[in-house]
Amino acid sequence: MALKKVMESYSPISDETWKKLEAICTFKSIKKNCNLYNSGEVPETFSFVCSGLFRAFTIDNNGTEYNKIFFDEGKFPGSMTALLTSTPSQLTIESLEPSSVVLINFKDYRRLLLKTPDLMLFHIFYLERNWLLAKDAREIEIVQEDAFQRYSRFLQEYPLICARIAQYHIASHLGITPTQLSRIRKKI
Numbered sequence: 754m755a756l757k758k759v760m761e762s763y764s765p766i767s768d769e770t771w772k773k774l775e776a777i778c779t780f781k782s783i784k785k786n787c788n789l790y791n792s793g794e795v796p797e798t799f800s801f802v803c804s805g806l807f808r809a810f811t812i813d814n815n816g817t818e819y820n821k822i823f824f825d826e827g828k829f830p831g832s833m834t835a836l837l838t839s840t841p842s843q844l845t846i847e848s849l850e851p852s853s854v855v856l857i858n859f860k861d862y863r864r865l866l867l868k869t870p871d872l873m874l875f876h877i878f879y880l881e882r883n884w885l886l887a888k889d890a891r892e893i894e895i896v897q898e899d900a901f902q903r904y905s906r907f908l909q910e911y912p913l914i915c916a917r918i919a920q921y922h923i924a925s926h927l928g929i930t931p932t933q934l935s936r937i938r939k940k941i
Contacts (some may be wrong), residue, residue, distance in 0.1 A: 756801045756855055759827045761883070764874040774872070777861035778805075783852045790832055790846040795839060798856040799831025806917050809844045810925070820926040825914045827877075830854075847917065873909070886918020900929045904937050 756778075760766050766774070776863040778811075783789060789807060790796050797838040807824040809832075821844065832842035836859045866872050898906065904927055908915055915923070 755803055756829065759801070760875050762918070764876040765871060766875060767869075767871050770869045770871050773865055773869070774862075776779075776859075776860045777865065779856045781854050781856055783848045783854065784838055785848055785851050788845055788847050789854065789912050790828060790842055791853075791932050792843060792845040793841045793892050796832055796859070798834060799829055799833070799862075800854040800856055802826050802830065803853040803855060805854070806914060806925075807846050807850045807852065808849055808918075808922060809846045811843055811845070818925055819928070820922050821934050823911065823914060823922075823926070824919060825917075828884075831859075833884075849922070900927060900933055901940070903927045903929075905932065 757766060757771060781800075783805065789800060789916050792844050793927065794813065804826055807830050808820050808825070808876045808934050809822050809830060810820045824846075830846045832846070834840075835842035835844075866876055904923075906921065907927060911918075920929045920934055920938075924931045929937075
């Protein structure tokens with residue numbers, strides 16, 4: 754299964770732990786432009802993308818959308834802040850393509866995580882690579898790089914999904930207008 758392969762790319766998972774993890778997972782198919790998670794709701798799961806593409810976004814008081822991050826195959830979409838605090842999510846996670854995911858019950862995952870050292874190691878290594886290191890780079894990018902540099906970095910970091918994402922979604926993620934992105938793309 755793709756989930757096990759991705760998890761083991763961080764740290765080995767025993768057969769016993771894997772069986773317990775499978776027991777708290779369910780499979781779900783999602784149509785294009787449907788929400789996996791809604792802003793304002795308290796989520797109970799996070800997911801693993803088997804196939805498809807998602808965006809996590811928020812809308813400001815003026816109605817402007819900001820795409821925080823994209824999730825393609827092998828990624829784990831979910832509102833972790835909302836899950837950890839049992840509060841309503843500030844993010845909506847929407848499918849940009851027909852998709853399939855594995856839903857993972859968060860409370861059951863946390864219980865299993867605290868009981869199984871191999872799952873704990875996966876979790877630590879995953880968080881280090883995808884939350885701490887990636888978040889640090891993203892924060893520096895936003896404040897120190899101009900729009901051209903941010904777009905160039907986006908192309909390097911997400912080469913497989915660039916063609917799958919509408920340009921206005923990329924512009925929103927980069928904090929620029931679609932017109933600005935169009936100008937940058939002409940220079941490249």
